[in-house]
Amino acid sequence: MVKITDVARHAGVSPSTVSYALSGKRPISEETRRRVEEAIRELGYRPHAGARALASSKSNVLALVVPLRAGIHIPVVMRFAVSVVTTARDYDHDVLLLTQEEGEEGLRRVADTALVDALILMDVQLHDPRLPLLRALERPSVMIGFPASSEGLTCIDLDFKAAGEACVDHLAQLGHQVVALVGSPPEVYVRQTAFAQRVVQGFTAAADRHGLASSVHPCEAGPGDARRVAERLLREQPALTGVVVHNEPLLEPLIDAFEKLGLRVPGDLSVTAICPDELAEAARVPVTSVALPSAEVGERAVELLMRKLAGDTDVPEATLLAPRLTERASTAPRVAP
Amino acid sequence: MVKITDVARHAGVSPSTVSYALSGKRPISEETRRRVEEAIRELGYRPHAGARALASSKSNVLALVVPLRAGIHIPVVMRFAVSVVTTARDYDHDVLLLTQEEGEEGLRRVADTALVDALILMDVQLHDPRLPLLRALERPSVMIGFPASSEGLTCIDLDFKAAGEACVDHLAQLGHQVVALVGSPPEVYVRQTAFAQRVVQGFTAAADRHGLASSVHPCEAGPGDARRVAERLLREQPALTGVVVHNEPLLEPLIDAFEKLGLRVPGDLSVTAICPDELAEAARVPVTSVALPSAEVGERAVELLMRKLAGDTDVPEATLLAPRLTERASTAPRVAP
DNA sequence: GCGTGACGTCGAAGCGCTTCGACGGGCGAA
């Protein structure tokens, strides 16, 4: 193995000079730098990561904790992970993959052994048991999603309130006057992050702002539920022409149910959703939707982390990503009766 | 930060004794071990990963290179990755996530900087450009999939030949006498690993063994192709009652096409597939299939790597995992005409 | 003409751990 002393000898300088030439932490003459670089190239020198970590107390590795829980859309996780890795590389960092399964002990382990410099957590719950640990840890972290209190932590996610609004805005713009929100199953409103509530807030606010008649329905997503939900919506709001679905498994079945009840999508009924793009695209009727911008979240998460690692003290605690609505085949202007 | 000297002092022993108590590389008296363990617990000691890596020239980290290419089934990759991480943890190792995008330079980087001890590569191509590098690298590696020549490398994958056979065996057992293989698009047979060919071999061998009439059809997987393929199959083999599909995007459309042509699945036609379980399960008619055992592949890959790291010299170059066929709704006994 | 400071470089001291050789004590074999 070729080491820094070899490079130094070959270039006719001291090891510290090689180090400074590499890190740029002290001025080095043009001539010397050139010689060092040449020596490095000729010898094929690669600094030993462990030695570097030991001497500098920086591993240049980030931990990424991915969820395993059922109900998580895998491609979204994967896209996010890839985006984290790619962005981390731009900052000369690598990514260590951890599973949720490892729990708090896993976090403590990689943090305390100095295996990683910082952490990224996905799938943060409202009252995530890892929160106290994260606050106590001496290493910076960024969480995807918002817990009940993000005090002293850094969080990032899609702006679900704005996403709810965007869907309603789109429907209002198309002339729809009676809209409904088909929400996530009731337990999601309790267990998970606050995102489900925020969709409701956005939905309601936008509907009020546009002067639309609106209603909100948290819905189970079992096999037979779609039909029942569709019937209930139509019973309660016979003039319904716009639906926002924030319930992934229910999306397709619900559209089917509406059509079976004689309503054409988007002819009689416009449907928008908040869901991963794959789902919206793959549907029989491709659905106009606000996507979870996983790649962007990953990128931004790493950027936030890098700022924290650089000692930036005014990194925002909360970052909300603006929703982007993609129009597809499931929405159309309202046809006056 | 609490270090090994702190533990040593607290336990009244020397640092080396603490190290040996931890690693078990030299005998330590029961009494001493107890005192050391207690000191560790009381002080909350965690060995510094970098220092350890430097001193022992072992990072206890594996690199996992995941593919990005379109056409790869993401959940399979993810399941594989999770299984690698989980298994690696059982062996006290962590996993560094790399993307294919980083290419050979990325492999060289993590290997040469001693960031990782060993590598796992997914999605290995027939003539993968990384092969020479892997052979040259001083670190062990395991590849998922088989290149043209696996000489001197360690590879593991589903036994696709046996998978092809298993499908035919199943159909034969149900009494089917005329079978067809709907294979991957022609370019797959060229570009990728040899797995597509192996399926053909297994299919043909088993059909011959059972004395069935059989035919093989590499197929494109465009939107209109399903219908054409179905028609062609029925034209060429009017008595066809068993189909093996090794072409993921074509699976569902093909079944639909058959039904539109008046053939009931599984009433008139039994269909089996080689594809990820999700796909087989999610189909309108759940498909009897041989799955890609991603979790098992991940586990076995790590085990192979651990053996190599332990200095085991007779680790098999090729490991073929036995297929497991799951019966679902798409196959049934042949009904005599 | 001399003090001052920036520039460019060096040497040495660690970073926290593992590992090697050494050593004292105890025990079994001769």
Add this chain to the structure above:
DNA sequence: TTCGCCCGTCGAAGCGCTTCGACGTCACGC
């Protein structure tokens, strides 16, 4: 009894890098 050996422990020497303080040189300002 004595020799030799194994057990259990220690001290010291690194592992390969970064970083701090120091030093010589040169240019500039007064």
